[in-house]
Amino acid sequence: MSYTVAKGNQRVDPDQVAEAGKIPEGVVDLRSDTVTRPTAEMRRAMAEAEVGDDVYGEDPTVNRLERRAAEIFGKEAALFVPTGCMGNLIGIKVWTHHGNEVICEERAHVNLYELASMSAIAGCMPRVARGEDGVLTWKQIEAVIRPKIYYDSQSALVCLENTNNMAGGTVYTTAQVDDICDHAHAAGLKVHLDGARIFNAATALGDNVAHMTRKVDSAMFCLSKGLGAPVGSMVVGTKAFIEKGRVYRKMFGGGMRQAGVIAAAGVSGATARRSGECQATGGGHCGNPGADD
């Protein structure tokens, strides 16, 4: 065996994955909310999805999902992307230039688990700070902003993660996010939110995601985790941001054709969530019906 695949602390021989992936009847798999399976309703929606070529902007189901995501987040526009990693990289790429620094918590997914794509592809350096329980304060962020000197690399972007996965799913309150955004904007920095599990944070806070993200410049959230869809994430922001993001999605190999087949599960997930029907099998929290919109 020349490599291992890993999930958390678990290492699995790829040849044995098929065996290891089988969960005995009646056992709830709590390794991750990424092991959630699509509901029967999602599978039906996928089979019946109306589709077109999304690279031409002609897939009605993708367009519907993007409109719905923008609406739920109170943003101008949204973009369907294959993965959360690509969504975060698009956010980073749009808001930075090669040679910039991206400030994030040291346990952030963008720092640890995205294959250094912010460096390898976007040409940026992560500049990390440690927040108590993974939650940064403006003071901690301010301390790592580089001085405006021509021979220093320049800070361009703050990337927050709500919930913070590796800190144990800790939550930024909306007041904390707002405070960081206000200060970051005053300092000339943009703020991207890795909201892979933003709906868990919304549930914990009893808040809605439009309010929680109203000051961030862009946000990514995953359909494929607690929401139970098999594939996909969304990026939300202004029309201008999404226009640029669409170009980078294609450049990163994420332009999809009849993507309505997978987008349909996301549309169905949003509906199921509203009515409290999500059947996640893993660590996702699916309650709080209707709290997100």
Ligand SMILES: Cc1ncc(COP(=O)(O)O)c(C=O)c1O
């Ligand atoms: C906080 C966080 N952000 C981003 C991602 C990336 O999502 P994906 O696996 O869809 O690329 C993950 C995946 O687990 C995550 O936990």
